[in-house]
Amino acid sequence: xxxxxxxxxxxxxxxxxxxxxxxxxxxxxxxxxxxxxxxxxxxxxxxxxxxxxxxxxxxxxxxxxxxxxxxxxxxxxxxxxxxxxxxxxxxxxxxxxxxxxxxxxxxxxxxxxxxxxxxxxxxxxxxxxxxxxxxxxxxxxxxxxxxxxxxxxxxxxxxxxxxxxxxxxxxxxxxxxxxxxxxxxxxxxxxxxxxxxxxxxxxxxxxxxxxxxxxxxxxxxxxxxxxxxxxxxxxxxxxxxxxxxxxxxxxxxxxxx
Ligand code: BV8
Ligand code: ZN
Numbered sequence: 001x002x003x004x005x006x007x008x009x010x011x012x013x014x015x016x017x018x019x020x021x022x023x024x025x026x027x028x029x030x031x032x033x034x035x036x037x038x039x040x041x042x043x044x045x046x047x048x049x050x051x052x053x054x055x056x057x058x059x060x061x062x063x064x065x066x067x068x069x070x071x072x073x074x075x076x077x078x079x080x081x082x083x084x085x086x087x088x089x090x091x092x093x094x095x096x097x098x099x100x101x102x103x104x105x106x107x108x109x110x111x112x113x114x115x116x117x118x119x120x121x122x123x124x125x126x127x128x129x130x131x132x133x134x135x136x137x138x139x140x141x142x143x144x145x146x147x148x149x150x151x152x153x154x155x156x157x158x159x160x161x162x163x164x165x166x167x168x169x170x171x172x173x174x175x176x177x178x179x180x181x182x183x184x185x186x187x188x189x190x191x192x193x194x195x196x197x198x199x200x201x202x203x204x205x206x207x208x209x210x211x212x213x214x215x216x217x218x219x220x221x222x223x224x225x226x227x228x229x230x231x232x233x234x235x236x237x238x239x240x241x242x243x244x245x246x247x248x249x250x251x252x253x254x255x256x257x
Contacts, residue, residue: 029198087114133163
């Protein structure tokens, strides 16, 4: 890492140390170094599948088998990947700061697997199932709903016996969980340092959070190898992979602790 970048890192570490409250919003980019494809990059999920065909209720009603094929493929992929150094650094960050709130758009459960507690999951969690009718949520290890997706066999809700089960994720056109919205908005308004990490910042309402934080006086930092919709507004940008820069920041924080 060239000198200028390490100076920038040191400046950010100083801000992290002084901050009374830090907020981080993560997107698919933080899981890229774990081998999980993002959505909108050249090799991203949305380039092979159109979100309109898969990540919305109409698609599920029209062709539940196709949607289940996609999520079963993603679940199988998730069973083979591990958190990367960026996830672990974020998990460690919370013990090094006065106050740290981790908000994620990701449904891949990797922040929890890396040890992050109290992760605010704006778009749900792919490991859980939910009934499309009665909205009962089933945890991954609930034996009543463990099923091996096989062609033609679609999982039904054992509670209401009518609804189809679906992954407990937020699809386009669906409201985000009320508590996740409330908690993340409060954290963004309260923080004095906001980190937008690994997100293209195009999906709302999540993409509004960095701007809410900045409008409330927070210093806005972006960590993303690419320029995004947010880059022009960020007070500081790191054009580097999160799996590299986050451990660097944590190590500098620990050195100067
Ligand atoms: C809502 C499902 C209220 C889970 C996802 C018309 C009708 C209805 C709604 C709308 C509409 N027009 C607009 C909307 C709102 C819509 C929206 O924002 N659309 C956008 C696309 C224009 N939002 C919604 O519908 C939301 N609900 O608004 O409800 C409502 C209700 C009814 C009617 C109106 C409004 C619901 C949004 C949630 C949708 N669900 N996924 C799943 O299967 O995963 S969205 C999908 O995008 C994922 O959840 C993902 O989290 C999210 C954001 O993507 P990113 O995480 O940013 O990933 P992306 O690939 O884009 O970028 C990755 C970045 O990482 C890149 O920048 C790359 O450079 C970077 N990167 C790569 N490597 C690294 C890296 N960074 C760091 N380190 C690296 N190594
Ligand atoms: Zn049900």
